[in-house]
Amino acid sequence: MDHVTPRHRGTEKTFGLFLGVLESRCVGIILLVLALVACARLSDAQTTASPKPPVVKPDELASEWFIRLNELDDWHISFDGKEENQAVVDRFLELYADEALHQVGPSATQIGPVIFHGKDAIRRWADDFSKRYVALNYRVEYKTRKEKPLQPFYVIQFPWGGTGASTQFEAIFTNRDDRRQFVVPGAVFFIFDESGKIDSLRLYLLRDEATEIA
Amino acid sequence: MGRQHAVVVVVIVGVWVATASAQTRPYNVIMKDVASAFAGLRKSVDASDLAGASDNAGRLEQLFKETEDFWTKFRTKDAIDAASGARELSASIVAAAGAKDAQKMRTAAGGLGRFCTTCHDSHREVAPDKSYRIRP
Numbered sequence: 001m002d003h004v005t006p007r008h009r010g011t012e013k014t015f016g017l018f019l020g021v022l023e024s025r026c027v028g029i030i031l032l033v034l035a036l037v038a039c040a041r042l043s044d045a046q047t048t049a050s051p052k053p054p055v056v057k058p059d060e061l062a063s064e065w066f067i068r069l070n071e072l073d074d075w076h077i078s079f080d081g082k083e084e085n086q087a088v089v090d091r092f093l094e095l096y097a098d099e100a101l102h103q104v105g106p107s108a109t110q111i112g113p114v115i116f117h118g119k120d121a122i123r124r125w126a127d128d129f130s131k132r133y134v135a136l137n138y139r140v141e142y143k144t145r146k147e148k149p150l151q152p153f154y155v156i157q158f159p160w161g162g163t164g165a166s167t168q169f170e171a172i173f174t175n176r177d178d179r180r181q182f183v184v185p186g187a188v189f190f191i192f193d194e195s196g197k198i199d200s201l202r203l204y205l206l207r208d209e210a211t212e213i214a
Numbered sequence: 215m216g217r218q219h220a221v222v223v224v225v226i227v228g229v230w231v232a233t234a235s236a237q238t239r240p241y242n243v244i245m246k247d248v249a250s251a252f253a254g255l256r257k258s259v260d261a262s263d264l265a266g267a268s269d270n271a272g273r274l275e276q277l278f279k280e281t282e283d284f285w286t287k288f289r290t291k292d293a294i295d296a297a298s299g300a301r302e303l304s305a306s307i308v309a310a311a312g313a314k315d316a317q318k319m320r321t322a323a324g325g326l327g328r329f330c331t332t333c334h335d336s337h338r339e340v341a342p343d344k345s346y347r348i349r350p
Contacts, residue, residue, distance in 0.1 A: 073350070075350065076339070076347045076348055076349060076350070077241075077288070077348040077349070077350055078348075079240040079241045079242045079243075079348070080238070080240050080241075081241070081284060081287065083288075083350065085350075131350070134349070134350055176288075176290060176350055177289045177290060177291055178291045179290075179291055179292045179336070
């Protein structure tokens with residue numbers, strides 16, 4: 001330090017002061033960055049704790065069910081007399097979870113609730129439905145207010161994960177055997193699992209309100 | 215006795231084979247035969263060829279029976295009704311031709327096409343490649 005001149009000493013003092021300010025600002029910036037990182041981590045932790053939003057909207061899932069239900073009549077009979085409906089039945093079943101429940105009203109020869117559990121059982125229902133009706137047109141009932149028509153689905157996000165949807169519809173179909181055509185009002189309630197598959201479905205058809213189309 | 219049994223067995227097997235082969239004929243083959251016989255019938259009727267009309271109508275009667283059998287297993291009423299209506303009308307053409315009643319034969323032959331149209335409207339679908347498919 002012997003070689004330091006008084007002029008140099010002044011410079012050294014100024015430089016030291018500058019370093020002190022810089023040091024305190026750096027500490028401040030570091031503290032700020034650390035605080036931001038902590039906040040971000042806390043926010044991430046909160047996000048992972050809450051249920052993930054569904055990948056597909058429940059109304060879109062329900063709408064797809066109507067499309068595939070109506071496709072159940074879209075098959076052909078082979079020239080050697082085989083009913084080739086398996087492709088449309090498979091496509092319909094893709095919407096269901098493996099252990100899904102599918103509940104419908106009793107047929108003319110049944111009483112009480114009719115519940116199909118699992119894909120094999122639901123396949124039997126879909127296969128029978130597919131062979132029993134033609135010209136299928138299940139359509140969500142329109143609601144119109146203030147000149148604005150809408151086909152509403154009532155949806156819910158369940159706190160345990162998964163979603164639900166329900167809607168009213170009109171079932172328009174023709175009996176394959178006697179070719180009689182009907183309109184029947186109905187409602188359907190879906191519970192979807194977190195992957196968007198149908199976990200449970202309840203289908204109501206108000207057969208007492210059925211109208212035959214002449 | 216043994217000979218009689220053998221004859222009975224041969225007859226039963228023959229009937230069974232004939233029935234089975236009739237039932238298993240592909241539907242498109244039946245329809246092509248219908249188209250051919252129907253065209254022949256129209257030509258015969260236009261030419262007032264009673265024998266030719268009777269032959270073609272007799273062939274159609276048999277073909278519409280096959281058509282009716284095809285649809286019966288699916289219990290599809292409109293198709294069964296159309297096929298049986300066409301079959302009965304074909305039989306009446308045969309009868310009219312046999313009775314040499316050209317007018318009656320012509321009238322009956324003219325009504326045959328509506329049964330085809332009714333069934334095709336409900337159950338025949340034309341694919342983009344112009345081939346046909348059967349709708350349930």
